[in-house]
Amino acid sequence: MGPSVGSLCSVCGERLFSTHVLSIPEAEAKCGLCRRIEPLFARAVAYGSFDGGLRELIHLLKYSGVRPAAGVLGRMLAEAIAQLEPGFCNDEVLVIPVPMYRDKLRQREFNHAELLARAAVKHNREGHRMRLEAGLLERKRDTSSQAGLTSHQRRENVRGAFGVALPEAIRDREILVVDDVFTTGATVSECARVLRRGGAARVWVATVARTMKIAQRQVKIGLPAESFAKAPGNGVPLSRAATG
Ligand SMILES: [Zn+2]
Numbered sequence: 493m494g495p496s497v498g499s500l501c502s503v504c505g506e507r508l509f510s511t512h513v514l515s516i517p518e519a520e521a522k523c524g525l526c527r528r529i530e531p532l533f534a535r536a537v538a539y540g541s542f543d544g545g546l547r548e549l550i551h552l553l554k555y556s557g558v559r560p561a562a563g564v565l566g567r568m569l570a571e572a573i574a575q576l577e578p579g580f581c582n583d584e585v586l587v588i589p590v591p592m593y594r595d596k597l598r599q600r601e602f603n604h605a606e607l608l609a610r611a612a613v614k615h616n617r618e619g620h621r622m623r624l625e626a627g628l629l630e631r632k633r634d635t636s637s638q639a640g641l642t643s644h645q646r647r648e649n650v651r652g653a654f655g656v657a658l659p660e661a662i663r664d665r666e667i668l669v670v671d672d673v674f675t676t677g678a679t680v681s682e683c684a685r686v687l688r689r690g691g692a693a694r695v696w697v698a699t700v701a702r703t704m705k706i707a708q709r710q711v712k713i714g715l716p717a718e719s720f721a722k723a724p725g726n727g728v729p730l731s732r733a734a735t736g
Contacts, residue, residue, distance in 0.1 A: 499521055500521075501521060501522050501523035501526055502519055502520055502521050502522060502535070503522055503523075503526040503531055503534075503535055503536070504523060504525070504526050504531060504535075504536050504674075504677060505536050505537055505538055505674070505702055506523040506525070506526075506702075506704065506705065507704045507705065508521055508523055531677070531681065531684075532681050532684035532685045532688060532695065533669070533680065533681065533684040533695045533696060533697045534579065534694050534695065534696050535576060535579065535696055535697070536674055536677065536680065536696075536697035536698070536699070536702075537572045537573070537575045537576055537697070537698050537699075538572055538674055538698070538699045538700065538701055538702035539568040539569060539571055539572040539699075539700050539701065540568065540700070540701055540702075541701065541702060541703075541704055542673050542675075542701035542702060542703045542704075546568075546700070546701050547701065549561050549564065549565060550565065550604075550672050550673065550700060550701060553565060553604050553607070553608075553672075554600075554604045554672065557600070557601070557602075559602070559607065562604070562607035562608055562610075562611050563611050565608055565611070565672075565700045566607070566608050566609075566610070566611020566612045566614065566615055567611065567612075567615045568700050569608050569609075569611070569612035569615075569670065569698060569699070569700050570611075570612040570613075570615035570616045570619075572698045572699070572700070573612060573616060573619070573622075573668065573698045574616070574619060576668070576696050576698060577619055577620045579696070580620050580666060580696075581666050581693075581694075583621075583665070583666060584621040584622065584623055585620060585621065585622045585623075585665075585666045585667065585668050585696075586622075586623055586625045586628065586661075586662065586665050586666070586667045586668070587609050587612075587613055587622050587623065587624045587625065587667075587668045587670055588609075588625055588626070588628055588629050588667055588668070588669055588670065588683070588687070589603060589605035589606040589608065589609040589624075589626055589669075589670045589671070590605045590629075590631075590669060590670065590671040590679055590680065590683060591603065591605075591626070591629050591630050591631040591654070592605070592631060593631045593632075593633060593634040593635075594631075595634065596634055603626070604672055605670055605671050605672060606624075606626045608670060608671075608672060608700060609624055609626070609670040610624055612670065612698075622668065625661070627657055627658070628656065628657055628658055628661055628662055629654055629655070629656060629657065629683060629686070629687065630654065630655050630656075630657050631653055631654055632652070632653055632654065632655050633653050635649050635650050635653045635679075638650075638675070638678070638679070643676040643678065646675075646676050646678035646679075647676075647678045647681070647682070649678070650678050650679050650682040651682060653682060654682055654683055654686045655686065656686060656687065656690035659690045659691055662687055662690050662691055662692045663690070663691035663692070664691060664692075664693045665692055665693060666692070666693055666694045666695075666696070667687050667692045667694070667695045667696070668695075668696045668697070668698060669683045669684060669687070669695060669696070669697050669698075670697075670698055670699070671697075671699045672699060672700050672701065673699055673700070673701045673702065673703065674697070674699040674701070674702040674703070675702075675703050677697075680697045680699070683695075684697070
């Protein structure tokens with residue numbers, strides 16, 4: 493690996509080719525997409541790459557209903573959020589998990605993004621003031637089957653899917669949108685668009701994992717399931733992997 497292969501887009505966190513970052517300070521480096529289209533969120537961060545143990549752990553929570561996994565993943569999310577903190581205003585930041593459609597929620601019995609957000613806020617007690625506000629954003633229709641869609645189709649699929657439940661609660665506020673995985677960013681971008689149109693001052697994004705167009709090292713997590721209560725210990729967060 494060359495020395496700058498690990499550099500990340502300063503806005504969306506996508507991995508950059510070394511040619512993108514030549515003579516640009518790392519804090520300002522942007523990927524091609526973020527240079528072409530100004531993102532609706534101020535910055536998106538993720539703890540690790542969506543593969544290996546991290547992917548398994550997210551699937552355990554999401555599809556097998558192993559709720560204790562949210563504690564471990566929430567701690568990772570809190571670490572990702574810490575990267576955003578220097579940019580936060582002095583005011584309390586509202587943490588809004590990407591909402592689930594009500595039929596889907598009834599089926600699964602919990603919103604995994606909300607469990608992750610709650611765990612992260614709990615782990616972040618020492619950090620910036622944050623308040624979980626799960627009810628401020630609502631999903632008006634089910635858009636969950638995004639697999640197999642192109643980035644453009646994903647954006648079309650989620651357009652108009654979210655609504656602000658209580659506009660006066662978000663007006664001029666800084667908001668942190670939380671989800672499990674950042675894939676193309678279509679879902680969180682649509683949330684950011686609706687929140688900003690509703691009057692939010694700024695929208696940040698934090699996810700546990702992110703899919704990368706450019707392959708990178710995996711985050712290794714000590715499974716099996718009995719180890720959930722313990723810290724994974726050997727995870728390689730993106731920020732740290734990037735320097736190696
Ligand atoms: Zn970018």
